[in-house]
Amino acid sequence: MSEELVPFDMVALLDSDEAIKEYLFQVLNDGDSKELMRALGYVAKAKGMMLIAATPSKNTKAHRSLAV
Numbered sequence: 001m002s003e004e005l006v007p008f009d010m011v012a013l014l015d016s017d018e019a020i021k022e023y024l025f026q027v028l029n030d031g032d033s034k035e036l037m038r039a040l041g042y043v044a045k046a047k048g049m050m051l052i053a054a055t056p057s058k059n060t061k062a063h064r065s066l067a068v
Contacts, residue, residue, distance in 0.1 A: 014046035 014020050020043050027039040 010042045011045045011049065014042060015050070020046060 010023075014023060024039060024043065027036055
């Protein structure tokens with residue numbers, strides 16, 4: 001019996017400033033510069049999605065699909 005794995009999306013977990021702060025704190029404590037670069041990319045995407053979700057849109061269907 002095989003189990004299907006669900007894709008992991010770090011950006012989806014970064015849904016608040018507090019979550020972002022804690023995530024960056026953990027990454028910085030690890031001291032891995034490559035992981036820090038990935039983390040900054042995830043944070044940039046998450047912040048962009050939060051900004052899009054907070055902006056009123058004339059196209060409500062697209063707005064709802066981007067809401068975090």
